[in-house]
Amino acid sequence: MLTNEYLKRVYSEVEARDGHEKEFLQAVGEVFESLELVIDKHPEWEKAGLIERFVEPERVVEFRVPWTDDNGNVHVNRGYRVQFNSAIGPYKGGLRFHPSVNLSVVKFLGFEQILKNSLTSLPMGGGKGGSDFDPKGKSDNEIMRFCQSFMTELYRHIGQFTDTPAGDIGVGAREIGYLFGQYKRIVDRFDGGVLTGKGLSYGGSLARTQATGYGICYFSAEVLEHIAHDSFQGKNVIVSGSGNVAQYTAEKCTELGGKVIAMSDSKGYIYDPNGINLEVLFDIKQKRRERISVYADEVPGSEYHEGCKNIWNIKCDIAMPCASQNEMDVEGAKALIANGAMAVFEGANMPLTPEAIEAVRSAGLLYTPGKASNAGGVATSGLEMSQNSIRMSWTFEEVDEKLHGIMKNIFKSCYDASVECGRPGDMMVGANVAGFLKVADAMMAQGIV
Numbered sequence: 001m002l003t004n005e006y007l008k009r010v011y012s013e014v015e016a017r018d019g020h021e022k023e024f025l026q027a028v029g030e031v032f033e034s035l036e037l038v039i040d041k042h043p044e045w046e047k048a049g050l051i052e053r054f055v056e057p058e059r060v061v062e063f064r065v066p067w068t069d070d071n072g073n074v075h076v077n078r079g080y081r082v083q084f085n086s087a088i089g090p091y092k093g094g095l096r097f098h099p100s101v102n103l104s105v106v107k108f109l110g111f112e113q114i115l116k117n118s119l120t121s122l123p124m125g126g127g128k129g130g131s132d133f134d135p136k137g138k139s140d141n142e143i144m145r146f147c148q149s150f151m152t153e154l155y156r157h158i159g160q161f162t163d164t165p166a167g168d169i170g171v172g173a174r175e176i177g178y179l180f181g182q183y184k185r186i187v188d189r190f191d192g193g194v195l196t197g198k199g200l201s202y203g204g205s206l207a208r209t210q211a212t213g214y215g216i217c218y219f220s221a222e223v224l225e226h227i228a229h230d231s232f233q234g235k236n237v238i239v240s241g242s243g244n245v246a247q248y249t250a251e252k253c254t255e256l257g258g259k260v261i262a263m264s265d266s267k268g269y270i271y272d273p274n275g276i277n278l279e280v281l282f283d284i285k286q287k288r289r290e291r292i293s294v295y296a297d298e299v300p301g302s303e304y305h306e307g308c309k310n311i312w313n314i315k316c317d318i319a320m321p322c323a324s325q326n327e328m329d330v331e332g333a334k335a336l337i338a339n340g341a342m343a344v345f346e347g348a349n350m351p352l353t354p355e356a357i358e359a360v361r362s363a364g365l366l367y368t369p370g371k372a373s374n375a376g377g378v379a380t381s382g383l384e385m386s387q388n389s390i391r392m393s394w395t396f397e398e399v400d401e402k403l404h405g406i407m408k409n410i411f412k413s414c415y416d417a418s419v420e421c422g423r424p425g426d427m428m429v430g431a432n433v434a435g436f437l438k439v440a441d442a443m444m445a446q447g448i449v
């Protein structure tokens with residue numbers, strides 16, 4: 001419950017204007033709760049209408065994306081780009097292709113991205129985009145035609161000094177390749193910094209593919225060490241999802257001594273008490289693009305269960321939700337608590353409902369918000385842009401070391417901010433406040449724009 005009058009007023013205004021945008025309202029509410037701890041120290045913010053401007057995107061682009069399937073049938077999807085905040089740098093954030101994408105989802109993701117990008121300490125503003133297009137079951141040619149049509153509108157809104165998209169759910173190396181090809185063809189310029197997550201042969205960065213998952217584990221390891229004097233060693237871990245983020249979270253977690261015993265996709269989950277065989281999983285997901293149920297057919301001793309939400313009923317020490325927003329509700333959180341889990345480290349963006357967060361935090365589990373723990377993906381996108389600008393490429397080890405340093409830094413900024421707010425170790429407060437203060441400072445300096 002908000003108590004500060006200014007925050008309450010702005011929240012009511014957002015509710016009145018955008019109340020139907022549930023995910024966006026949820027993200028705003030969560031951030032405002034943390035800002036309550038610092039707002040009294042900054043009376044100048046209200047005079048400058050700072051919070052009103054912070055919750056209103058600088059620009060929203062919505063467009064038609066027509067494409068033709070392999071049988072010659074015409075389809076029309078909706079495309080979006082929300083350019084939310086450019087106070088600290090050009091807009092930066094991924095593109096999501098999933099049938100659930102709508103303006104609320106893109107706005108919540110863009111809003112979170114502002115604070116996440118600020119935490120990386122790199123000069124990147126916040127943006128996000130995507131489409132309600134469903135890549136599942138489409139041929140490579142259909143994906144290519146869709147990406148080309150999408151870029152035929154998007155190209156006029158992006159650029160390395162304006163806005164740099166990247167991947168997210170449903171957008172990986174294949175899609176970025178098609179998008180880049182079409183951009184280059186339209187503008188007749190090899191503008192590497194216009195997209196990140198590119199292939200290695202045309203300006204991509206080593207370690208970008210792994211970066212989000214690795215970064216989540218680097219950040220979580222800091223939290224375990226400095227707050228709980230513990231580590232991943234010997235812990236049973238659940239990683240939900242089985243896409244890019246989940247795969248490399250599972251890989252690094254295993255390297256750090258954890259045992260990943262369950263993973264999922266949107267249809268169901270696998271349980272493997274011996275620890276997930278990542279070679280088999282990567283083959284199923286990256287090469288064959290098949291359902292996760294195939295894993296149980298191929299690995300003796302493992303089981304497949306329908307219904308992805310039941311994954312949280314498995315007994316574990318650490319839960320790392322890496323699939324999508326609101327994937328863990330209060331029942332899931334309560335099951336984890338009842339089974340004696342010690343931590344929930346978010347990998348996805350906003351994977352816990354507000355009630356689940358409340359349950360986990362009040363039961364005393366360690367909790368880290370996605371905007372801090374998954375910032376390694378966009379941070380490495382920033383490193384990709386740096387390499388494109390200096391026309392050099394760093395080795396895997398160099399990029400990985402920089403990523404590791406950035407994640408340690410984010411932990412320190414969040415921790416320091418949590419102490420300043422009188423909530424030592426509260427990573428939710430720390431991430432929201434540390435991320436916001438820098439953006440607020442830049443917005444104040446730049447006047448009413």
Ligand code: NDP
Nearest residue numbers: 168169170241242243244245265266323324348349374377
């Ligand atoms: P992918 O498309 O590679 O994988 C998504 C995974 O989540 C799949 O296993 C998918 O299952 C599952 N999933 C998707 N939607 C739902 C849903 N509504 N319910 C249950 N499961 C679902 O995406 P990423 O791994 O890239 O992204 C995962 C999360 O991480 C997202 O929240 C994204 O915003 C966030 N993120 C991604 C970054 C990146 O660099 N890619 C960076 C930072 C955060 P199925 O195959 O059945 O659809």
Ligand code: 2IT
Nearest residue numbers: 093094166168377378381
């Ligand atoms: O949510 C995210 O941070 C991403 N999908 C990555 C964005 C990026 O620009 O690399």
